[in-house]
Every structure is written in structure tokens, then in C-alpha cells.
Amino acid sequence: MWRKLRILLLLLILLIVALNTYFDRVYSTDWNIPLRVTVYPINGDGSDNVAEFISQLKPDRFQNLEAFFDEEASHWGIALEQPVQFKSAPLLEKNPPALDRDANMLSILWWSLRMRYWAWQSPELPGAAPDIKLFVVYHDPALTPTVAHSIGMQKGLYAVVNIFADPSMTGSNDVITAHELLHTLGATDKYDPDNSQPLNPTGYAEPDKQPLLPQDYAELMGGRIPVTSAESTVPESLNQVVVGPITAAEIGWHKE
Numbered sequence: 001m002w003r004k005l006r007i008l009l010l011l012l013i014l015l016i017v018a019l020n021t022y023f024d025r026v027y028s029t030d031w032n033i034p035l036r037v038t039v040y041p042i043n044g045d046g047s048d049n050v051a052e053f054i055s056q057l058k059p060d061r062f063q064n065l066e067a068f069f070d071e072e073a074s075h076w077g078i079a080l081e082q083p084v085q086f087k088s089a090p091l092l093e094k095n096p097p098a099l100d101r102d103a104n105m106l107s108i109l110w111w112s113l114r115m116r117y118w119a120w121q122s123p124e125l126p127g128a129a130p131d132i133k134l135f136v137v138y139h140d141p142a143l144t145p146t147v148a149h150s151i152g153m154q155k156g157l158y159a160v161v162n163i164f165a166d167p168s169m170t171g172s173n174d175v176i177t178a179h180e181l182l183h184t185l186g187a188t189d190k191y192d193p194d195n196s197q198p199l200n201p202t203g204y205a206e207p208d209k210q211p212l213l214p215q216d217y218a219e220l221m222g223g224r225i226p227v228t229s230a231e232s233t234v235p236e237s238l239n240q241v242v243v244g245p246i247t248a249a250e251i252g253w254h255k256e
């Protein structure tokens with residue numbers, strides 16, 4: 001009896017999450033009005049260095065990201081000016097729930113429910129509610145030389161973005177932020193998870209280029225610029241990144 005009840009409860013939760021996800025998606029990718037993104041900076045290691053870095057962040061630091069989405073969306077036939085608009089929230093004092101590296105299906109489900117709740121209860125800025133919340137966790141490269149994978153939930157319209165508190169990495173931080181943002185809109189990864197090599201042709205910016213390699217640009221969800229069939233480099237900024245046709249279609253960008 002108790003067992004059946006538990007299963008029923010779990011199914012009910014899954015149903016609610018699934019419905020929620022469906023509506024989130026429908027609303028966020030019709031591109032009739034600009035997508036509003038609120039960015040919450042978080043001090044990932046609690047260090048003074050990161051605190052200092054976050055206190056120096058400028059409210060207009062999203063100009064490159066906004067220009068990137070403006071250009072790419074208009075390339076794919078979206079007539080909106082500034083299709084994605086970013087706003088900065090003040091420093092968030094709480095870290096998002098952590099996900100174990102060896103998490104299984106059930107613990108991921110449990111984590112995603114906690115994460116949804118955590119994202120939902122994060123303080124809202126005055127004005128219209130955001131469509132998407134990005135939790136940007138800054139780390140001191142001296143304390144944390146490699147950061148956990150960023151997670152852009154394809155359900156829930158929020159992402160946890162792990163980046164470095166280092167001014168010289170602003171460009172690559174922007175690329176990671178844009179990549180995770182598109183996950184929340186339904187874009188899928190287009191690289192081999194074993195070696196981070198972009199998939200040919202879907203993860204290539206110019207799959208018809210002659211000769212094919214080396215490529216000059218990265219496809220945003222391919223993540224890197226293919227140099228040879230086994231090597232690729234990390235783009236230094238969004239200037240070296242484009243949104244390819246499959247990614248564009250996944251997020252609802254279509255040429256009329």
C-alpha cells in the first residue's frame with residue numbers, strides 16, 4: 001500500500017514537471033517579444049578575490065552577449081531588435097544545490113526538483129518577471145583550477161553557469177553563458193562528450209567550407225573551433241562563434 005502510494009506520488013510529480021516544462025518551452029521560444037534573462041552572480045568559493053571581482057562587475061557587461069544574439073537571430077530571420085535582454089541581479093548569497101559527479105537518474109531527478117524550487121524562490125528584481133534565470137557562479141582560478149560543468153536545464157528555464165572570476169576570461173565566459181542559455185531553450189550539445197570534439201556536420205560553423213579544416217568559427221553548441229578532425233580550440237570570444245542551422249531550428253529560429 002505504502003509502496004504504491006509512493007510510486008503514485010512520484011508519477012504525479014513527474015507529470016507536473018513535464019507539463020510545466022511543456023508550457024515553459026512554448027512560451028519561451030515563440031520570439032514575438034524579447035526574451036528577458038536575469039543574471040544572478042554567486043561567489044563560488046566564498047573567497048575575497050571573487051567577492052572583489054563581483055563587486056566590480058558592470059551593469060552593462062552583457063553588451064557583447066546582446067549584440068551576439070541580435071546578429072545571430074537576424075541572420076535566422078528573427079526581426080526583433082534585441083531578441084535577448086540581460087539584466088543583472090545583486091549578488092546572491094546562497095549557492096545552488098550541488099549535484100554529485102556520480103549522480104544516478106533518481107538523484108538527478110531529485111536534484112532538478114530542488115533546483116527548480118531554489119530557482120523559483122530566488123529574489124525577483126522590480127519590474128517584469130524574467131523568462132530565464134541564469135545563476136552565474138564565479139570561481140577564483142587559483143583556488144579552483146577546473147570548475148564543475150555548467151548545467152543549462154532544458155526544463156525549468158534556468159541555468160547554473162560555472163565560470164572564472166578573471167577579467168582576461170570575459171570572452172570565453174560569454175561563450176559559456178550563451179551556450180548554457182540556449183540549453184534552457186531546448187538546444188542540444190553538438191560535440192562528442194568523450195573528447196569535446198565538435199560533431200561533423202552539426203557542430204561545425206561552416207560544414208560546407210572547402211577545405212573543411214581548419215574551421216574559422218565555433219558553432220555555439222559544438223563549443224569549439226575544429227582545427228583537425230581530432231583537435232579543436234576554445235573560442236576566445238563570441239566574435240568567433242555562430243549559431244548553426246540545427247541549433248537555430250531547436251530554439252525556434254526559422255527563416256520565413
Ligand SMILES: [Zn+2]
Nearest residue numbers: 179183188189
Ligand atoms: Zn552544453
